[in-house]
Amino acid sequence: MDETEGGTAADIFAEMLKMQSEAARAVLATTIPDERAVAEWGETAGQLQKMWLDFHVPAEQDVDAPVPLFADPAQWMGLMQAWYQQMPYLDVQRQQALWNEGIALWEDILAQYGIGQDGTGEALAEPHLPRTDRRFADPAWREQPVYALIHQTYLLFADRLQEMVGEVGGIDEAERDQLRFALRNVLDAMSPSNFPLTNPVVLERTLDTHGANLVKGMERLAADLERGQLTHTDSSKFKLGENIACTPGKVVHETPLYQLIQYSPATDEVAAVPVVIFPPWINRFYILDLNPKKSFVKWAVEQGLTVFVVSWRSADESMADVTWDDYVRAQIDAIDHIRERLGVPSVHAIGYCVAGTTLAATLAVLARRGQADKVRSTTFFTAQVDFERAGELKHFVDETQLALIKQASQGGFLDGRYMAATFNLLRGSDLIWNYVVNHYLLGEDYPAFDLLHWNGDVTNLPSKWHSAYLRDLYRDNKLVQPDALSADGTPIDLTLIKTPAYIQAGREDHIAPPDSVWKLTTTLAGPVRFVLAGSGHIAGVVNPPAARKYQYWTNEKQAASLEDFLAGSTEHPGSWWTDWIAWLATLDGERVKATGKRKPGGRGDKVIEDAPGRYVAMR
Template sequence: MIGGVAMSNGSAFRTFDRELHAAEAHLTAGLSPETLFGAYMDWAGHLINQPGRRTALLLDFLQDMAILTQQAMGVTTANALQPNPGDRRFNHPGWASYPFSLFEQAFLRAERWWSVATTGIQGVSRSHERMVSFTARQLLDMMAPSNIPFLNPEVLEATWQSEGRNLLQGFSKFVEDMTKQTRELQAKLPLRPGRDVAVTPGQVVLRNGLIELIQYSPLTDKVYPEPVLIVPAWIMKYYILDLQPHDSLIRFLVEQGYTVFCISWLNPSRKQREVHLDDYRKQGVMTAIDAIAAITKARKIHAVGYCLGGTLLSITAAAMAREHDERLASLTLLAAQTDFTEAGELQLFINEAQLAFLDDLMWKSGYLDASQMAGAFQMLRSADLIWSRMVRRYYLGVEDEPNDLTSWNMDATRMPYRMHSEYLWHMFQNNNLAMGRFPADGKPVSLSDIDLPLFVVGTERDHIAPWRSVYKLHLLNPGSLTFALASGGHNSGIVSEPGRANRSYKILERKKGAKYRGPDEWLRVAKPREGSWWPEWTRWLGACSSAPKSPPHIGDEEAGYPPLCAAPGTYVMRR
């Protein structure tokens, strides 16, 4: 007792703190202020105590100023810097002429100087260094001359040629974007599921509180006896793998003679706030496997997981191996991580302080909102996804032509509070799956228990699941593993249909029990191949399958799986 007031565990005060943190998160885009402050104090404190490094930075700055002064006077352009590969902000030919070339060079030198200033400071923790460097890059991207209309030759040229109509059109779009009416209009996707995308014919044969299971109609007279189960990520809608017919991985599989099933995850609300990550395994993947076995009468099933769905599928396969459940014929993981020690730039947002802050934000709403996740992904590529789009829309008055991938990217989903918290703490923070500590049904699983042929795909420019991180499954499982590295990024490298221009991949098989080969050595040894990796994968699946036979019926009413509605179902429509 203190002054007649009973001391307790402070649950009411804890609730107050969580409410405060949730309110703060709306002002900081979900980033913990304490995390950012600690990172900058770590960086600044060590830099202050390194006068030699500061002197070197000063000399670099003075040298850049001297070169820029010479360029401003028209003396030399011999030391001109080039934008980083993939940076399209300065592609317009007007940037090559004075004075715009000077603006470009000043920005590129500032970009290079801050990159040097925020990396390699001895004593700064790796996580703090990445955060400071990332934040500096965000601020520089915001201040790029391409974002300032009177410094951008492309905007000035468009204004001159259109007599200012581009600015009027851009201002009109800006006003529209600020109104509720337009936000509602934007909620209507350019390409609609079931009409423009997700049109591969099939039926929903199972629905529970977490998934709809779609069985696709056969397109060949004979099919392989082993059906294919696709487990997509639930961070977005499943139809990334069933876009338009020409670039649908699901349709491609069906055309190759496979009976395909795909999970369509529920877009959760507050009602699902306490759904656990293991519920996704049991009510999602395991329920789907039970249904597929009952419908097709197949003894073996090929399992395919994409992104977060691949991580969940690897947990499921390890748990099945532990319980001597031998219903899987093979395991394919597409851009899916099982070791999270090098999980890319998403790790910028992952430490104990940040996760605690994010927990309070999700606790308040019961889920992580789709717009917050989309904002985090856009920040990773802000130059392309935020500022370049702003220039095109508001300064040039140009509307981006929608395509199936960008339309899908607008169709984000929420993440349940409990599940997402468990995922971040178990995987990103503590790496429990790779360390053999992740629990399924209360008992830890080991990826080394999986005794199946493995086909694993990484993509060259993946900022969500870097290919070297995906490659680490070589260290966690000693079995037969075929690894393919596809050109493109996290989405475009997977949606890489045959006939698409400028596509290539590398592939090598590691035999069961063979010695480990590091990723750099693998990169040297593997020979590039032109085209899509899809045919290579279906040939591999065929080698893991039995002789084709007549296709099974859609659903099985007697087994309790009657067709419920046509694909793409109802869950995919919830926004």
């Protein structure tokens, strides 16, 4: 590229930095602090320096090193520019095109702010910037041209790089998806919103509080580094059994792997066939019992169902040899215990996410053994059995990632914080950097949000099971290959399953994508009802009717694909829960009195402890 035409495209960022730095210095220069403010700034600087030295700086390092929160943004820009120049798919023509587009963008924005080439012009009352992003929604990003240039240039840069991934040659689609995923996370991390001196909202807050926001942020950063997990909410506001996981019930059965909770009836009569819910053991079961207004468990009990939930134990060294077979055996054990306890021939079984995947294997085992009638119906919440289109989690199943997981597994189990970080990375802008800005940089108080509390209440995973699951299902996709896998000594063939099935998927689910969940409909041999819910992996499931949120789609005709399903579907406002309970009623209408062991802990009924039990509190 001809340097006389403006240099490389990266020069645009150097100019951007220069203008931003000059503007920041001008703001600081016109803010004359009084004596008290000077003292407060001095105290703030001392606190930050001490915290940084105490927590991070080795003894031999220069103790006068600046606190990174106040680092010159040139360091950030230098890293950004170096990374940009090393991108293998940015040839000279691409750099020239991006340079030209950047210049046009700058000229347009500066003109809107009344800054012409001759230094004069008429500013628009309300600039119309070409790109929007909620990270830059605060008016401060538009009030000064320098910050408009910063975030608009970043968004242009990000858009063009993401587009270029689709044009990279010599790689397959899986590698392209991995590159796209990695690029998105790098770009999220490089956003100017994440750095104090390139974020006008943080600068304003710092000036207003004399740096107290950054002191608070450093304290939180140090605490999170100590615990090895990003804080999302004020967990002190939640207590198991009081304001979360508080639906009344008893633990009626226990093994080293799980506790079985039976909930107390809320109606005089209940459906004869009980319901057992198998939640994923990657998180705590109470996602389905967050609080009385959101609780699927409480709602189901109020509909006249006898509800059981499995509470899985968080793995420790005693579970080093636990495999997938143990979870299949546990599901069969829970089904058999309920049948014996209530004297019923069958149960309605629900499996959520990975527990739904395992439930499919359990049903195949029962079918092969001639015991399929133990389960009257099965419901799958966002569960996959065919992992061909399993979404972005497939980026973590190549040999390098599997080796890292094995290395991270100490004592025979994988620390749940690893999985939490992985899921956060899938939505880094929302689940990582948004919290860095709000709580580390702005110093805002953490919200008291039960869903975020649950999300951070991690569970450990048996390492043998976890590695085999990623390898056999996500990587090799063996579950849909008849008899390629076995459980408890029985080969698994999902095509043997004739149990009536209700399959729920989330339209915006990034963990179990809807087109992946859809494949269940073409795998099972029995009657299937598929429902697509609005929202994603959690909110798409936890959507009580009273909330009147989202929507769901049904299609009474047979469809060959998810696209065909949607083309002929009917949209319904609100929660799919009402559709599910109506479907369940079509299978069995018999009702019985809610007496005897239908009321756990009654006269003559020996139980272990009150719900939610001990296992849910184990770390």
